[in-house]
Amino acid sequence: MTPKYPDRVTIAHLPTPLEEMPRLSKHLSGPRLFIKRDDQTGLATGGNKTRKLEFLVADALAQGCDYLVTTGGRQSNHCRQTAAAAAKFGLGCSLVLTGEAPTSETQTAVSGNLLLDQLLGAHLYWTGPRTRQEVMLDVAAELRTMGHKPYVIPLGGSNVMGATGYVKAMEELTDQLQAERLNVDFIVFASSSGGTQAGMVLGAAIYNFPGQIISISIDHPAAELQTQVAALATATATHLGLGTVSLAARIDVNDDYLGEGYAIVGETEREAIQMVAQIEGILLDPVYTGRAMGGLIDLIRWGAFTRGQTVLFWHTGGAAALPAFADKLINN
Ligand SMILES: *Cc1c(COP(=O)(O)O)cnc(C)c1O
DSSP states (O other), X not given: OOOOOOOOOXXXXXXXXXXXXXXXXXXXXXXXXXXXXXXGSOSTTOOTHHHHHHHHHHHHHHTTOOEEEEEEOTTOHHHHHHHHHHHHTTOEEEEEESXXXXXXXXXXXOOTHHHHHHHTXXXXXXXXXXXXXXXXXXXXXXXXXXXXXXXXXXXXXXXXHHHHHHHHHHHHHHHHHHHTTOOOSEEEEEESSSHHHHHHHHHHHHTTOOSEEEEEESSSOHHHHHHHXXXXXXXXXXXXXXXXOOOGGGOEEEOTTOTTXXXXXXXXXXXXXXXXXXXXXOOXXXXXXXXXXXXXXXXXXXXXXXXXXXXXXXXXXXXXXXXXXXXXXXXX
16 A cells, blocks of 8 residues: 655654653553654644644645634644744734633733744634634635635644644654564554544554554544544545555544543643653643543553553643643642
8 A cells, every 4th residue: 555645845853753761661560661752843842733734734835825724722732833834834824713812811821822823923813602613714704805815724634634644654653663673562642633543543554553553532432533533534545545445443542531621631631741741851731642641641550551562652742731721730
């Protein structure tokens, strides 16, 4: 199976490092642990959306678009990386963020990604009571009446273009594993809009990655996310000229760590963030990787892996959001 990749622009610092976490492994009396540092993709503090944007921006430029329009939560890492990619390629950027605009009283809460969005020159729109999709289509329509050509990127950059970034990432990982003569039994990571997982499972099939890929769902019941990932992986295979690829058996979602809901930091996230910071000097984020690592730590404690196995935690970024959650992260 040889994928026909569409054009991409160069944004990310690749390959991202593959590092061992021996102290964390020892601390948990767990399996051998590695971490794939996609928090180090280099785009205005990095993250997994950078790989997706390499294909999305190339497509936008090929279509002659002059604006990137996308959407996400208030502390969206995807929106911040999109704003940075737009700046780098001289494009305008409009972001549709969930909720209400900060008022003068809540202006002090403008930190983390929300601060960076503004430094990167993005125009911000707030959904209020409306849906993200509605507002995004309005913003795009208004740009058109002003003579612009907007390129609309869905939530999380999770369409076939975005997912292609993670098909390519699996080529990169399997090359690294081969060069270092390493076998990985499990990949564990955070999944939300599904583009990362769809790309990974398709890439695993293409590049013969033999391990199991387990996502920790951030905000969806497992069956729902599985269906979404399967549909996107299939569409991406078609997009890459691969025909029918059987992937359903590879789509493994764990929804045991949904906690109190999206972006609500609890003891699971707090413990994971502090542990990995204090034992490995690596910063996780409050919304995605803190939760996914909390899940991995719990799975290790429950004996889901043997000591002889190797688990790779795929760091998807997000630490830029930490300051916005300061009061939830420190025990006092
Ligand atoms: C967006 C994001 C994810 C989830 O990736 P999807 O492709 O949307 O599933 C995970 N971690 C971080 C830090 C993110 O910003």
